Amino acid sequence: MSGILDGKRILVSGMLTEHSIAFHAAKVAQEEGADVVLTGFGRISLVERTAQRLPKPAPVVELDVTSPEQLDALAAKIGEHVTGLDGIVHSVAFGPRGVFDFLTADWDDVGTAVRVSAFSYKDLVMACLPLMPRGGSVVGLTFDASRTWPHYDWMGVAKAALESTNRYLARDLGDRDIRCNLVAAGPILSMAAKSIPGFGDLADAWEQRSVLPWDLKDPEPVGRSVVGLLSDFFPRTTGQILHVDxxxxMVGA
Incomplete structure (x- = not known):
């Protein structure tokens, strides 16, 4: 039986463990017929072990999204595994601990959060552009930046920058037939979540306000939505944010 990504080549960035959204995006992409290449940073041996737990082991390319040298070499390294790309998943975000205190945060910490969480979206896509001569789909992960959240503080500002970046990227790459969309996911109990002070308050908010059952330990619904946007089922959708929360x-007070 054919899948919705049959024959497509997908780059998934930001995977660390089986609890990450990126892992489930890669897993569902493979189940739907895609060839997947992963990028990882820092704990590469852990990323490689996690990659072995996918339905089909996937190659891992080391990438620091703040390194111009590694970004310049990325297309060639991906080219060692696939002949091109049809889709990119950006699941990269980071903020030093100082960004979680809005009034006392300094620019060095905030600048790091914005660079890694927002500017890298543009940088990753531009690094991969030579591999997408026939167009494709780019999907990033955000956490709804249209409102404030307990403790999220400057990371919320960084996500707002990501959401704006997505719109401008969609505008400028439309003539190359490249679609750029984001998935706004609800909270998932991942390694990244553990670094957010007061994450439990966000989790409690979801239990109280979610109109559908929300499982903090189940990233697969988000992963499936990412794969849907990577597929050809949204051929003229770009610059959008799909809420999977x-x-x-949509719920008021």
Missing amino acids: GGVH
Whole structure:
């Protein structure tokens, strides 16, 4: 039986463990017929072990999204595994601990958060552009930046920058037939979540406000939505944010 990504070549960035959204995006992409290449940073041996747990082991390319040298070499390294790309998943975000205190954060910490979480979206896509001569789909992960959240503080500002970046990227790459969209996911109990002070308050908010059941330990619904946007089922959708949050974004007080 054919899948919705049959024959497509997908780059998934930011995977670390089986609990990450990126892992489930890669897993569902493979189940739907895609060839997947992964990028990882820092704990590469852990990323490589996690890659072995996918339905089909996937190659891992080391990438620091703040390194111009590694970004310049990325297309060639991906080219060692696939002849081109049809899709990119950007699941990269980081903020030093200082960004989680809005009034006392300094620019060095905030600048790091914005660079890694927002500017890298543009940098990753531009690094891969030579591999996408026939167009394709780019999907990033955000956490709804249209409102404030407990403790999220400057990371929320960084996500707002990511959401704006997505719109401008969609505008400028449309003539290359490249679609750029984001998935606004509800909270998932991942390694990244553990670094957010007060994450439990966000989790409690979802239990109270979600109109659909929300499982903090299940990233697969988000992964499936990412794969849907990577597929050809949204051929003229770009610059959009798809909410996969159990409906919390639409609920008032």
